[in-house]
Amino acid sequence: MLTVDGISKSFRGLKAVSQASFEVPAGAIVALIGPNGAGKTTCFNMIAGVFAPDAGQMTFESRKIQGLRPDQVCAAGIGRTFQIVKPFAGLSVLDNVIVGALHREKNVSSARIFSLSILKKLNLEAKKDLPASSLTLPDRKRLEVARALATRPKLLLLDEVMAGLRPTECDLMVEVFRDLNRSDGLTILLIEHVMRAVMALAQNIVVLHHGEIIARGAPAEVVRDPAVLECYLGEEAEV
Amino acid sequence: MTPRGKVLLLLLGVFLLALPWVVNPYILSVATLILYLAYTGQAWNVMMGFAGQLSLGHSLYVGVGAYASAALFVHYGIGPWAGVVMSIALCVALGAAIGFLAFRFGISGVYFALLTIAFCEFTRIGFDHLQWTGGSGGLFLKVAQRDQIDLANFRGPPAMYYYAILFLCALALLGCYYLLKSKAGYYWQAIRENEEAAQALGINTFRWKMLAVVISSAMTAVSGVFFAFYYNNLFPEQIFHISRSIEIILGPIIGGVGTLFGPILGAAVLTIVGDGITELLGAMGWEIPGIKQVFYGIVMLLVIMFLPHGIWPPLARKLGLGR
Known part of the structure; x- marks a missing residue:
């Protein structure tokens, strides 16, 4: 590949x-x-x-x-994560992932549904409305993965x-x-x-x-x- | 937005619509100025607040927009409706040129801001020497007949201008609301927060930053046309001056950069309190030149120290208005 x-x-x-x-x-x-x-x-x-x-x-x-x-x-x-995490700090966890999902999804609402399913997979669902800046480092790493996965x-x-x-x-x-x-x-x-x-x-x-x-x-x-x-x-x- | 926020917005709308019927001409002129600053601040906010591209030379678009439509009107009798199209086209071309230069060659942050100042300054000097638009002596529109409304030429009583800028403000608010909720809004905010990460998620950052500049400059061009036909006189020294650019961005910064209502709230607070202080001191017999600027500085300091995200976000949270 x-x-x-x-x-x-x-x-x-x-x-x-x-x-x-x-x-x-x-x-x-x-x-x-x-x-x-x-x-x-x-x-x-x-x-x-x-x-x-x-x-x-x-x-x-x-x-x-x-x-x-x-x-x-x-x-x-090809999706990637960064070793030094780069969250969109001012946006919510869910919005971070939506940005990635919009790459293949047609509109914001379908991107939101897809993003929620990814957050669930990575155990971040409960934190979806928190600003990304409030996450701990392990959660930020998970968010990196979620965002990259969202681009399918x-x-x-x-x-x-x-x-x-x-x-x-x-x-x-x-x-x-x-x-x-x-x-x-x-x-x-x-x-x-x-x-x-x-x-x-x-x-x-x-x-x-x-x-x-x-x-x-x-x-x-x-x-x-x-x-x-x-x-x-x-x-x-x-x- | 919460239900309470919607009700308050509706009330504000009704209040603003009724305003010309109940207040004296002076108050109406202050209200017009507030709305003008709110609209222009909203336009600037698309670039800085949404996409994170700091322009310190936004009076460039106000000035070029104003001069283009005014010159067409004065020289050829072409009305502002055709003029606004020309103004938008010119400003979009200018914005696209600046954006292309900056984004193509990776100029960002303060260097981008310096570039916007440079363009604004040399345009000011250029207009000082452009005889077609009156050079440094200024360009003047025939003062409007105050008692009759001539919509085709956008001439009429103060209330007409007030309603025009109120309409523009409402349109800009609605437009920005939808922009922020759209794909563009998400992409812009991603670029604002971390450009490298945005690019890794498949965002062509060059293209989306260009879109922000184009939309912002087009919106600001309209504000220039309004300025020309409302104030009727244009001087390069005034309209392109850097203090004008600063005036445009003070509102959104104090109200809340990147928020929808920040530019409106900021413009209102600054103008009302700024003019209020000048009036108050005047009534006490003290004419202090530049007191407004001193006041702006103090407000700026206080907001940056105590409310670094502007007045709107904490206010909206306290009152339960939503974003």
């Missing part, structure tokens, strides 16, 4: 990502992991159209997506949505994504540090380090990979 082929990006001479290639097959859940500063969010931003790669190709459903603006990437069917993406990019959640909340979120993946066929690419969630969700893991991919494969193999253990998980990791 999404093919990333040799993308690179430098910021003022610093190579953030170099020659990264990976694939996200339709219906899959793929995790992008690695230490801080490895270039994970830079990869996301390139896919999402925030900036173009210096080199390399990206195709989504056999259509080139490099050089598209973020709104065009969204229209192509085929591929969802999740940037550290589990960070700051308690283990039980984390498991609930995992259930939500699993359900979306199974019943709605949503493809997911996630950046995550919470290995508990990664192991529970991902069928495939890509490990970035200093902008380069150092390992990839099934979760069970990747977490035993000596290179990954050394740079990221630690020698005595138990996952």
Whole structure:
């Protein structure tokens, strides 16, 4: 579904990502992991159209997506969340989601109905009339997801949505994504540090380090990979 | 809006409709000024309050709108109904040009505000030297026959102008109400709150910001036409002056940026209390030039300190009027 082929990006001479290639097959859940500063969010931003790669190709459903603006990437069917959450603070939780839903819904009232169903899925229904600025961080992360889902993406990019959640909340979120993946066929690419969630969700893991991919494969193999253990998980990791 | 809010709005409407029958010409002129500021503030609010694009040069559209219709009237006898179309077209073209320059090249925030000031200022200097519109000496319309109504040329007694601007205000309020509830309203507010997030949700922010500028400049052009035919004299130094732009935005800021009733409430409070203070001091034998501006400054300070969202939101909550 999404093919990333040799993308690179430098910021003022610093190579953030170099020659990264990976694939996200339709219906899959793929995790992008690695230490801080490895270039994970830079990869996301390139896919999402925030900036173009210096080199390399990206195709989504056999259509080139490099050089598209973020709104065009969204229209192509890729939804995203932000690691540093960006709620529309002055609007209510429901209105936040309606903005996303209006992307595919014809009018405000149908967008409202659809948005309510998404809020229900993410356990935010009770807070729908609160201003987004009053939400706690975990709720804001949920709101990020709700808003992105409202645009009816085929591929969802999740940037550290589990960070700051308690283990039980984390498991609930995992259930939500699993359900979306199974019943709605949503493809997911996630950046995550919470290995508990990664192991529970991902069928495939890509490990970035200093902008380069150092390992990839099934979760069970990747977490035993000596290179990954050394740079990221630690020698005595138990996952 | 709550039922109580609806009843109060209806009462306000009736009161405003009856006003010319019960008050003296002075009060009527103050009421006309309030409505003029309320309407123009509403137009500015579409751009800043809804879409978050700060224009500090809105008198550009008032001035160009006023001059275009007045010049057509004075030179060719073309009435304001055709003139308003020309004014709107010109202002929309200007707004679109400024918007395109700014949004295409990613100019936002205070830099966008500076750009709007720049356009307004060089237009003022341009008009100072444009002999076709009388240059800095001004452009004058023949003063209206006060006793008969000539709707075709928009000439008539003060009450006619009052009803015209009241109608415009009502129209703007209704229009903004529907805009805010529509897709455009949602998209504008999203852009205002966080442009990057808005774009990630598939919003072509360039296009929607342009729409806000175009609607706002078109509305403000009409306010310029009203200004020309009501006051009958236009000076570049006056109409394009930055203090005029500030005057336009004070109402909505004090009333509540981004709210529907903020511009109206703000215009009323500022004008009534501002003129009231001037009158009061005058009656006490003190003519202090610039006292109104000092007063505006004080009100501004107080509102920003104690009611940062303007007077309307807390007032509406207290009285249970809805938004």
